[in-house]
Amino acid sequence: MLSLEHRAIVKATVPLLETGGEALTTHFYQLLLNKHPELRPLFNQAHQADGAQPRALANGVLMYAKHIDQLDALGDLVGRIINKHVSLQILPEHYPLVGACLLQSIEEVLGKEIATAAVIEAWGAAYGQLAEILIGAEEVRYQQNEQAEGGWRGARAFRLSRKVVESAEITSLYFEPVDGQAILLAAPGQYIGLRLSIDGQEHRRNYSLSALASHGHYRISVKREPGGKVSNYLHDRLAIGAPLDLFAPAGEFTLTDSDKPLVLISGGVGITATLAMLEAALPTGRAVHFIHCARNHAAHGFRTQVDALAMQYPQLKRFYCYEEGAGADALGRLDASLLERWLPLSRDVDAYFLGPKPFMSAVRRLLIASGVPSQQCRYEFFGPASALDQ
Numbered sequence: 605m606l607s608l609e610h611r612a613i614v615k616a617t618v619p620l621l622e623t624g625g626e627a628l629t630t631h632f633y634q635l636l637l638n639k640h641p642e643l644r645p646l647f648n649q650a651h652q653a654d655g656a657q658p659r660a661l662a663n664g665v666l667m668y669a670k671h672i673d674q675l676d677a678l679g680d681l682v683g684r685i686i687n688k689h690v691s692l693q694i695l696p697e698h699y700p701l702v703g704a705c706l707l708q709s710i711e712e713v714l715g716k717e718i719a720t721a722a723v724i725e726a727w728g729a730a731y732g733q734l735a736e737i738l739i740g741a742e743e744v745r746y747q748q749n750e751q752a753e754g755g756w757r758g759a760r761a762f763r764l765s766r767k768v769v770e771s772a773e774i775t776s777l778y779f780e781p782v783d784g785q786a787i788l789l790a791a792p793g794q795y796i797g798l799r800l801s802i803d804g805q806e807h808r809r810n811y812s813l814s815a816l817a818s819h820g821h822y823r824i825s826v827k828r829e830p831g832g833k834v835s836n837y838l839h840d841r842l843a844i845g846a847p848l849d850l851f852a853p854a855g856e857f858t859l860t861d862s863d864k865p866l867v868l869i870s871g872g873v874g875i876t877a878t879l880a881m882l883e884a885a886l887p888t889g890r891a892v893h894f895i896h897c898a899r900n901h902a903a904h905g906f907r908t909q910v911d912a913l914a915m916q917y918p919q920l921k922r923f924y925c926y927e928e929g930a931g932a933d934a935l936g937r938l939d940a941s942l943l944e945r946w947l948p949l950s951r952d953v954d955a956y957f958l959g960p961k962p963f964m965s966a967v968r969r970l971l972i973a974s975g976v977p978s979q980q981c982r983y984e985f986f987g988p989a990s991a992l993d994q
């Protein structure tokens with residue numbers, strides 16, 4: 605338990621963190637990765653480069669400091685961190701390394717005058733408490749994964765069994781376990797952690813499952829990212845039969861059972877998680893409005909499959925919007941008038957959306973403006989979460 609004095613000091617440093625939090629964590633990441641190069645593969649360097657991960661951690665630490673007296677007020681933040689950590693195999697022994705670098709950074713960035721011994725001690729205790737909460741919750745998840753049917757703990761060897769080109773930039777990859785045993789049934793919307801070695805260097809990435817895992821394999825669908833290490837490797841170099849390690853599925857962006865009409869809205873490769881949701885929802889008879897936005901026809905993946913589902917399940921209505929070229933129901937960007945036409949009449953729907961961040965900001969704004977309750981709008985980030993512009 606944190607002492608009252610520690611709590612008071614931590615709470616008093618919130619305004620400090622609010623102004624300097626990001627500089628602090630940027631400094632912290634450099635220190636951590638230089639001191640412990642063995643941790644580099646765990647972190648996506650692109651997320652460091654664009655500042656998303658330092659911002660996410662700054663936000664995590666700040667929220668924690670703000671709510672140190674009632675941690676339940678942190679809402680879904682802790683759940684999100686735990687899921688991300690579990691999917692990338694963050695382990696208890698990593699926490700002291702991170703804690704030591706965080707404290708050293710507080711001292712170096714704020715200077716010894718502000719970061720006095722008492723401040724460092726209080727933050728050390730506070731970090732220790734948060735680390736204990738996360739380590740405990742992550743261990744529960746590791747155990748659940750291990751004990752569930754088809755589950756496992758740590759890395760499990762899979763091999764690439766099939767590759768299917770879905771569009772000019774998206775390719776699906778199917779992975780089967782090398783041991784030939786059952787695999788964990790992921791909830792629709794969840795992602796896996798993938799670990800592979802490229803030219804002797806280890807990389808870990810998350811990919812949403814783009815189909816239900818009920819056929820003995822996992823399917824992911826990957827967009828080729830210009831200059832991207834893993835996506836290009838998966839597209840061009842990973843051969844059929846090649847092994848790689850997977851960490852068990854995780855994630856909270858999952859389809860919940862409900863009778864309300866389901867609205868799935870995706871932009872580009874954001875379609876992946878919504879495909880698994882579509883597959884799960886249709887056999888239940890639930891009405892689904894599936895809206896997909898793509899740059900053009902060539903970039904549009906899975907059209908044939910979704911069109912075939914619409915023939916098979918009359919309760920599925922699908923709408924396509926392209927930024928350019930022919931072949932869609934609308935041209936340009938998704939806007940209020942298109943949503944007006946494409947949403948169910950009743951706005952008491954469950955909406956799930958995913959895509960590039962500006963797309964998600966727009967979709968959230970449009971959905972709420974059209975009358976969908978904000979608590980019924982759910983979304984996922986293909987990177988560290990951050991606030992969607994209002």
Ligand SMILES: Cc1cc2nc3c(=O)[nH]c(=O)nc-3n(C[C@H](O)[C@H](O)[C@H](O)COP(=O)(O)OP(=O)(O)OC[C@H]3O[C@@H](n4cnc5c(N)ncnc54)[C@H](O)[C@@H]3O)c2cc1C
Nearest residue numbers: 650653809810811812826827831832833834835876986987
């Ligand atoms: C929960 C979740 C689910 C996801 N699901 C999917 C999915 O279903 N399909 C999918 O395609 N992706 C998905 N992603 C994204 C995926 O994890 C990868 O981030 C993506 O494939 C890019 O990885 P990469 O290794 O190819 O690119 P990276 O090598 O990480 O590079 C990404 C971009 O950043 C640039 N870059 C890299 N390093 C630097 C640097 N140091 N400085 C400046 N720029 C740099 C690169 O040029 C490139 O443009 C998901 C991510 C998350 C978190």
Ligand code: HEM
Nearest residue numbers: 646647648651660661664688694698699702734735988989
């Ligand atoms: C109290 C300690 C910690 C806090 C508050 C914290 C917080 C966070 C947050 C907020 C995210 C982003 C979640 C998201 O929205 O996706 C995250 C992701 C991550 N964390 Fe932690 N974390 C802690 C400890 C650790 C430790 C010990 C490690 C291991 C070295 C670690 C490694 C990672 C990695 C690899 C990611 C994903 C990064 C990416 O996507 O590039 N974290 N953490």
